[in-house]
Amino acid sequence: MNTRSCQPCTACCDGWVKMTIQGVPVFPGHPCPHSTRQGCDDYLNRPIDPCVNFSCGWIMAASPLPDWMKPDNARVIVLFNKFQWQGVPVDLAVPVGKRIPPRALTWLRNFAETHRRPLVHTEQILVGGEYQEQQQVFGHGPPAFQQELLRRQEAGLALWS
Ligand code: SF4
Numbered sequence: 032m033n034t035r036s037c038q039p040c041t042a043c044c045d046g047w048v049k050m051t052i053q054g055v056p057v058f059p060g061h062p063c064p065h066s067t068r069q070g071c072d073d074y075l076n077r078p079i080d081p082c083v084n085f086s087c088g089w090i091m092a093a094s095p096l097p098d099w100m101k102p103d104n105a106r107v108i109v110l111f112n113k114f115q116w117q118g119v120p121v122d123l124a125v126p127v128g129k130r131i132p133p134r135a136l137t138w139l140r141n142f143a144e145t146h147r148r149p150l151v152h153t154e155q156i157l158v159g160g161e162y163q164e165q166q167q168v169f170g171h172g173p174p175a176f177q178q179e180l181l182r183r184q185e186a187g188l189a190l191w192s
């Protein structure tokens with residue numbers, strides 16, 4: 032049974048995961064207009080997609096993330112199995128803020144190595160104090176995985192949908 036609850040975390044609502052809510056783009060620096068930073072002011076009417084359907088890697092059932100990795104505390108949102116590479120699940124970690132703090136990044140890298148799951152983690156780009164929609168992307172995994180990540184970035188191809 033999942034005994035975890037989101038409150039008071041609103042990291043996904045606050046733009047650290049890119050999404051569109053009722054036609055409004057939500058991305059770093061541009062939180063959902065319904066976020067109160069402690070919850071949702073229109074919770075009963077929140078959209079099914081993405082709000083009801085979304086679970087980050089911390090809140091999902093049987094999450095391997097420890098309690099301290101809750102996004103509002105660890106300052107990272109983890110999305111397990113975001114895409115596949117050569118049939119292997121790849122996990123994605125995005126910062127809640129400019130970059131993922133060292134303690135959380137070390138935990139995630141150790142997890143990736145122990146479970147042989149490639150990891151993609153990102154860092155926000157700030158220009159003139161404004162977060163950009165694009166992020167810096169880093170890969171952690173076998174050399175062939177990192178090379179493909181680089182090749183796709185250079186070719187301007189999406190790394191995940
Ligand atoms: S980031 Fe995770 S824990 Fe935080 S509000 Fe979103 S789903 Fe809940």
Ligand code: SF4
Nearest residue numbers: 044063065066071082
């Ligand atoms: S509508 Fe509510 S639950 Fe959905 S992103 Fe906005 S604040 Fe979060």
